[in-house]
Amino acid sequence: MKRLLTLIAVLALTAGCGVRPSGVITGENAPSGPPNGNLGSTATVYFVLNGNVAPVVRNGVGDVAADRVRVLERGPDEDERAGGYTTELPPSFEPIAIGVSDAEIGVNVRELSPNAISQIVCTVLAAGGGGASGTITLSGGGQTLHPQACGR
Template sequence: MAASGGAAMKRVLALVAVLVLASGCGVRPSGVIPGENAPSGPPNGNIGHPATVYFVLNGNVVPVVRTGVGDVAADRVRALERGPDEDERAGGYTTELPPSFEPIAIGVSDAEIGVNVRELSPNAVAQIICTVLAAGGGVSGTITLSGGGQKLPPRACTR
């Protein structure tokens, strides 16, 4: 009789477990709740999506499309700070920016860097201006560049 009582107890426990699982966590069913489109693409910003930065090729400031650069202007200016990658250098791309010009504050209409902006070449200034403007969706508009206690008048992307 003990064997059949144990089997009955197992059945009761199994039935209780099924009922507990079937009852859920108290969330009541609802209709379809509309929402926005689900996120797509890789996480962490612009990884895999194109971003335009500006380097120098044959003495001219030109756009270079890169992947793996964040969406905001400061991320793109940091890409300038790192300079052309190996493939870009092999293709003749250079930079006229100092090795470590340290972007400090990059905004929509202004950019502050950690070097005296009056000591930068015209191409170096254009690299920064064009890259910041491209991060905003185009190359129109102007940027006021400052650094090292100096400030340049607002400049457009001239390439």
């Protein structure tokens, strides 16, 4: 009798739970993209290539100029360095306040090379800064430069 009850219990468990087989059920495409929705957009920043300021397109960068200047602060990534891109911004470079027509950084702007100035100015202008004049007033270290256009 014990064997019979065990056999009935095993058969009941292996019989399934009433779900009937069906054909393939199609649905929508699987979700794609970053798990938190949006990690930023595509942005143009400027590094130095062969002695000249050159645009680099980056993914996952915020939409505002300050986000793009922070990319400059970190410098070229590994792939960009392998492609010959460098930066002329000093290691102590630090964006303090980046606006639409002005940018303040944590170093004396009079000590920056022309390429370093262009890296910042071109990057801010590429983010839609500069207003109608297409220039940025760059300041830092107690110094202010006259309005700068992208001098690439």
